[in-house]
Amino acid sequence: MTEHPHRARRVVARGTLSVALVLALSGALFAANAKFADAQETERHPQDIADLAGSQAERVERLAAQVDDLRSEVDALTEDGNADTAAVGTPGPGYVVESGAVPVAGPGLTVELDDAPVDSPLREQLDPDILVVHQQDLQSVMNALWAGGAEAMMLMDQRVISTSAFRCVGNVLRLHGRVYSPPYVVRAIGDPADLRRGLSESPAVAGYVRDAKDVGLGWHVESSDRLELPAYSGATDLDAATVPEGVEILPGLEEADEAAKDAASQSSQSRKSAPPATGPEGPQGDDD
Structure with a gap:
């Protein structure tokens, strides 16, 4: 049988090309996995159950602190509103x-x-x-x-x-x-x-x-x-009612309402302009 050296060289060239292609694809795959792993470390919560539970607990604490702050603000606004209502809306003995x-x-x-x-x-x-x-x-x-x-x-x-x-x-x-x-x-x-x-x-x-x-x-x-x-014991609902022209409804009510709005506005502005409260300094670490 006659040998064909050029055919042997072609087989060797094809094998080398295949190995190089496999190595390139493997390197790309490893690089993608490494990049994905880095993203998981920086963007995703830890995969370990203990670490994951700890991070969620910290998140709950942060949200609870925000809820406490909002509740305190609501309570302050409610107290201001109740104070204004008590001052304005308390009816006299005649009413x-x-x-x-x-x-x-x-x-x-x-x-x-x-x-x-x-x-x-x-x-x-x-x-x-x-x-x-x-x-x-x-x-x-x-x-x-x-x-x-x-x-x-x-x-x-x-x-x-x-x-x-x-x-x-x-x-x-x-x-x-x-x-x-x-x-x-x-x-x-x-x-x-x-x-x-x-x-x-x-x-x-x-x-x-x-x-x-x-x-x-x-x-x-x-x-x-x-x-x-005796006191009245029936319903007080009205289907419709009109007030004659020139008749003042609850004298002084409009002035009291304006005063209440001004007081609420001043209270809101004072809360916004007040400096934020600072807590006591935490314990300092020991110097080595």
């Missing part, structure tokens, strides 16, 4: 009484209104509608008592407040979900003389008193040295 939040007692007036007697001979001669107490009659009496300086009022057995609304249907009174029949009784606490003056100065009440004399409607007014009215 408490008018709201019906507390029971009241004192001198006052009792007014009783009633339908004409059932056996009245006038029932056959007059319109029956004239012989009964109407909603506007009660409203006139109560408005006159308020105008006369009433401090608190009760209709039947319920305290009357600013959101109270009653309605007469026929000869039946509906108030705060309850139904009443005549006679209707209104009690008001205040100076009896002033309350009587308020009744006498009301044209609507004067008209009712005149009809009471003419057709027999019930009308009785009695002064008392002491009346006791």
Whole structure:
């Protein structure tokens, strides 16, 4: 067989090239692994469970310290807000009484209104509608008592407040979900003389008193040295309400609100401008 030296050299060249290629790929792989390992060491948490638990514990401590700082800031802001609210929003005795939040007692007036007697001979001669107490009659009496300086009022057995609304249907009174029949009784606490003056100065009440004399409607007014009215026990929600023009709501409320905002702003600025608190220096290491 004839030898071919050029073919042997080609085989040797191919083997050398393959070995070089394998070595190059191995080196690239080792370099990539080393780079990935370095990144893991600097960016990833330790793979050892004990070290990992320690690093997570330190992270929890840092977050807990941040939570404590935020909670302290919230508490400080809450205290400032409560202080402003206590100074501005505490109602006076007049508001408490008018709201019906507390029971009241004192001198006052009792007014009783009633339908004409059932056996009245006038029932056959007059319109029956004239012989009964109407909603506007009660409203006139109560408005006159308020105008006369009433401090608190009760209709039947319920305290009357600013959101109270009653309605007469026929000869039946509906108030705060309850139904009443005549006679209707209104009690008001205040100076009896002033309350009587308020009744006498009301044209609507004067008209009712005149009809009471003419057709027999019930009308009785009695002064008392002491009346006791319970606190209001119903709901105070409003569906809608309007305030007439020119009527001031809670006098001084706007000024107090502005003062509270200024105080809160000054408090916030003082906290921002205050230097950060520094703790005591930690223990120093021993010199070698």
